[in-house]
Amino acid sequence: MKLLTLNFLTCAIKTCKTNASSFPLHPRDAELEIQEADVNLPFLKNILPRLMWEELRTICKELGLPDLPPTPPTPTDLISGGNSTDTTEGRTQAEQEPSQTAKDLHRVLLETCIQEGKLVCGCCGHEYAVKEGVANFLLPGHLV
């Protein structure tokens, strides 16, 4: 499971839905793997405003990954040469190249995967097992 997905998943248990501590789920005994994928710059630009940055930093810390910067990148930070306006001027979407910042973000969100372990709810303590990268969100009837 990509860290991107973990930035959107919440506890599935009804009584946790309204509790802030049910997000993010916390990885435990996690085995990580890098699964390479092509950088998709328009996707990164699309998803950027929806990320919960503070929570992404927390998860990276919990996984022992290098620290992320305290503030999220801006959309222009993602484009190579994005801060020198003269070079981006007149360039179409298709001509834009990802910056190092975009590549780093891509590596964290889309290539860093939890293959084995558990995801634990900070509210109710429920553990969702992860096997071969697939998290099990099936709930026993009484918890639905």
Add this chain to the structure above:
Amino acid sequence: MSRPEDILPPDLHYNDVESRKYTTSSRIQRIQADMTHRALDLIGLTQPSLILDVGCGSCLSGEILSQTAEEGTPAGPHVWVGFDISASMLGVALEKEVEGDLLLADAGQGVPFRPGTFDAAISISAIQWLCQAETSEESPAGRLSRFFNQLYASLRRGGRACLQFYPKNDDQKKMVSQAAIKAGFGAGLLEDDPGTKSAKTYLVLTVGGGELDGDITGVVRGMEGVDVMETRRKAGTMKRGVDKKGSKGWILKKKEQQKAQGKVVKASSKYTGRKRRIQF
């Protein structure tokens, strides 16, 4: 024609044997690919998006979502998350090393994502299973309502969903679309080849607000031969004109789809064998 939904719960029906049989059938591959392309046309994405696939099975649709615009996927490649109640189906998807993330989950228990997560959702040939009562403690109505409420919340404002399903009868069609409308969606039902053996029903859903047009009429605006008979807050029925089927536009699109399908049947990705241990 017998309906598997009437006989077994989905996780038992889609066991290892059935999941493999399903996924390797070239007839099924072709039909599911056609419906996925149709659903994507109805959703009308304009940029690489985050998409939820409900009842993704072995990810015949997911493989299409991961394709580029040149390969025939509008605004692709997209990033997607699929969930399914059958571990066997997901096992087949794992073997194919699909690019999306997979979850083992029951749509009738909800959609466990924070509000506004997805740009869009699709579901191909799955949600008729929600009309079956799994256990005596849970009614189909309760499961449908939990599913649609949480699906609605998980989509961003202006988001869209297209759910193709096989309703058993008109009552079931109504029960499903009413549950979606009650959850807050703008809804329309579209039928391809109505009245024939290959009839296909699509529930097209919109979430109001955002920069996109949340009105259901916006979804079908400009589509050939589609009439919006009733709009928002009421399930409308849109019938695709039969005579339009042979038109030039229709044939071109079909051809494009079939070209794209040549890739779909190849059960390997360009990243086969890519795995290596993470090192920090």
